[in-house]
Amino acid sequence: MTRILAITNQKGGVGKTTTAVNLAASLVELGRRVLLVDLDPQGNATMGSGIDKRALSRTVYQVLLGQAQGHEVIQTSPRGGYDLLPANRELAGAEVEMVGLKQRETRLKDCLRSLADHYDVILIDCPPALNLLTVNALVAAQAVLIPMQCEYFALEGLSDLVNTVRKVKAGLNPGIEIAGLLRVMYDPRNTLAQQVSEQLKRHFGSKVFDTVIPRNVRLAEAPSHGLAALAYDRGSKGAQAYLRLAEEFIARSGMKEGA
Numbered sequence: 480m481t482r483i484l485a486i487t488n489q490k491g492g493v494g495k496t497t498t499a500v501n502l503a504a505s506l507v508e509l510g511r512r513v514l515l516v517d518l519d520p521q522g523n524a525t526m527g528s529g530i531d532k533r534a535l536s537r538t539v540y541q542v543l544l545g546q547a548q549g550h551e552v553i554q555t556s557p558r559g560g561y562d563l564l565p566a567n568r569e570l571a572g573a574e575v576e577m578v579g580l581k582q583r584e585t586r587l588k589d590c591l592r593s594l595a596d597h598y599d600v601i602l603i604d605c606p607p608a609l610n611l612l613t614v615n616a617l618v619a620a621q622a623v624l625i626p627m628q629c630e631y632f633a634l635e636g637l638s639d640l641v642n643t644v645r646k647v648k649a650g651l652n653p654g655i656e657i658a659g660l661l662r663v664m665y666d667p668r669n670t671l672a673q674q675v676s677e678q679l680k681r682h683f684g685s686k687v688f689d690t691v692i693p694r695n696v697r698l699a700e701a702p703s704h705g706l707a708a709l710a711y712d713r714g715s716k717g718a719q720a721y722l723r724l725a726e727e728f729i730a731r732s733g734m735k736e737g738a
């Protein structure tokens with residue numbers, strides 16, 4: 480069965496896109512067929528996958544509005560080995576234009592239904608907001624991966640997100656669950672980070688991934704080359720951490736070897 484995972488956190492700059500791109504590339508490395516859906520008008524996942532968002536005539540925007548089929552828009556990341564449903568700033572308009580449409584919350588889900596057979600995992604990179612695009616991701620997904628920095632206000636933002644997931648679960652997507660919380664940009668020497676990390680484990684227990692993503696400059700450099708860290712600097716701590724995350728994700732989701 481295809482696993483559909485929304486990577487979400489309404490805060491910006493918390494590592495959603497970095498996680499989406501690097502988890503996608505790592506899952507490919509482990510033999511999985513992966514589709515990455517860029518659902519952020521900033522198009523960072525698109526650029527970070529080596530595809531120029533400015534050169535696209537069709538993106539996920541046309542797919543959501545019913546003006547194109549998913550398979551017509553999908554491209555393959557040249558060095559990542561995964562497929563990409565790209566986005567650019569045009570997607571910012573979707574929020575408004577979808578409001579008047581029928582089934583506006585299930586548009587992405589309906590689109591992914593016809594694509595799912597081709598992939599083992601579909602990752603959705605969400606925008607930094609709890610808006611209609613994010614709701615589309617939460618309705619389409621089976622589970623949510625929440626990247627977060629272990630900072631003082633991190634837990635506060637988390638309760639809004641957990642409430643939104645609860646609402647979606649009570650209404651449009653009863654099957655949704657939290658796949659896990661991922662600690663990113665982690666500095667083990669930082670006492671506050673250690674404390675927040677402990678708090679997180681007390682609150683969420685096994686929902687916190689064992690894998691921790693360290694702060695690593697290679698992860699920040701790779702997107703400007705249109706690469707995942709695995710292709711940019713395979714041996715870097717960041718690339719290796721995301722590879723371990725992919726292994727942990729596969730083990731947790733009960734996906735069999737090569738399945």
Ligand code: ADP
Pocket residue numbers: 490491492493494495496497498523607663664665692693694695696698699700702717
């Ligand atoms: P979001 O998608 O949540 O807005 P990004 O993934 O774009 O967040 O990350 C925000 C910034 O932090 C980017 O410049 C990115 O390169 C950098 N970054 C993300 N994760 C790491 C990390 N583990 N180490 C160093 N820099 C990181």
Ligand code: MG
Pocket residue numbers: 495496497519523524605
């Ligand atoms: Mg992003």
